[in-house]
Each structure stands twice: as C-alpha cells, then as structure tokens.
Amino acid sequence: MFVDSLATLEGNTEAKMIGKFFTNGRVSLWLAAVLSVNGVLLASIVIDGHSNRNDMKMIKTKEPLLIEGPNGDDNFYVLPLGTTLYHDKSFPEGHDRYVVYLNHKGAIAHEEVPMKPEYGGSFIDPLWLANVDADTLKEIFKRFPLSKKDIAAAIKANELTKDDLADIIRSMPD
Structure with missing residues (x-):
C-alpha cells in the first residue's frame, strides 16, 4: 500500500510496477520459500555426495x-x-x-x-x-x-x- 501511495503521489511508473509485484505478497512468499527449500536440498545432495567419496578409506x-x-x-x-x-x-x-x-x-x-x-x-x-x-x-x-x-x-x-x-x-x- 505504501508503494502504491508513493507511486500515485509521484506518478512514478517504476514505483507502480514494484507495487504491483508486491501486492500479492502470498505469491512472493511462496516463491521465496520454494526457492529456499530447493537450494537447501541441492546443497545437501552436493555435500553428501562429495563427502561420501572423500570418507572412503x-x-x-x-x-x-x-x-x-x-x-x-x-x-x-x-x-x-x-x-x-x-x-x-x-x-x-x-x-x-x-x-x-x-x-x-x-x-x-x-x-x-x-x-x-x-x-x-x-x-x-x-x-x-x-x-x-x-x-x-x-x-x-x-x-x-x-x-x-x-x-x-x-x-x-x-x-x-x-x-x-x-x-x-x-x-x-x-
């Protein structure tokens, strides 16, 4: 809302675009959560695969x-x-x-x-x-x-x- 108010007052197109992106905060939150989970899983797979090879005596x-x-x-x-x-x-x-x-x-x-x-x-x-x-x-x-x-x-x-x-x-x- 703050960004929408700011864009209306200043007539700033960039501020309007940012405002539209963040108006549906739930989508952004879900996207951030999914990307974070995927990043953690990928990191654990890479670390686990790398450590198994190095742990073999x-x-x-x-x-x-x-x-x-x-x-x-x-x-x-x-x-x-x-x-x-x-x-x-x-x-x-x-x-x-x-x-x-x-x-x-x-x-x-x-x-x-x-x-x-x-x-x-x-x-x-x-x-x-x-x-x-x-x-x-x-x-x-x-x-x-x-x-x-x-x-x-x-x-x-x-x-x-x-x-x-x-x-x-x-x-x-x-």
Whole structure:
C-alpha cells in the first residue's frame, strides 16, 4: 500500500510496477520459500555426495590377492599387488567389502542385469578376495600342475639365485 501511495503521489511508473509485484505478497512468499527449500536440498545432495567419496578409506595392496570366481566358478584370478582398494562397508560377520575402480577401452562383452524389486534399487554382487597362502597354492597347483619349464620361467622371472633355490630345497621335508 505504501508503494502504491508513493507511486500515485509521484506518478512514478517504476514505483507502480514494484507495487504491483508486491501486492500479492502470498505469491512472493511462496516463491521465496520454494526457492529456499530447493537450494537447501541441492546443497545437501552436493555435500553428501562429495563427502561420501572423500570418507572412503583407501588402502594399497602389498601382495597379490586371489579373486574367487563368480557363481561357484572353481577358477581363481589375481588382483595385482599395488591395487588401490576403497573400503565400502564392514559386516558383523567379520568381513569387509571394498571397491576397485577399473578403466577399460573398447566394448565389453556383457549381458544386462535386470533390476528386480528384491534388489531395492541397488544390486551388489561382490566376489571374494583371499590372501595367497601355502595351502591355497597347493590346491591351485593340484588343479593346474606346473611343468619344469613353467617352474624355470617363474624362477627366472622372480630373479631367484641358485643359492635361493638351494635354501628352498633344503627347507623342504624329505
């Protein structure tokens, strides 16, 4: 009202326009409230998404790890030493879940995984990692026996000396 009175007295067109804009104060109030709520929601989404990425603890492996094959596959695969793992979640059963990021060029032979209601909008199907120990190696070598040529190539690749080999042979049970 004050702006209308002022515009009438002074004949000011700009004051009349401002007055018309503010005559319906409810619209302006609702507009301000909606914009404020949207701003707060957007800020919280951005902050939450940014903080989740930064909160993931990173570790770098010091030795290769065995990856068990998917769906009961009897094969083992190797995660190379020096791979960065991002801690995702700890479970009460005593194991942890990690994330590994991979880059790939070209097309990947694949099949789509349909989203089912029981997945709850997210499907996580982790593989198991295991440390390489003597018993695991024995089991692997039973399934995939090495020839003398294979063993020689492995020894040369690891730059073992004859003295190293002699120590290994001496430590073996008779």
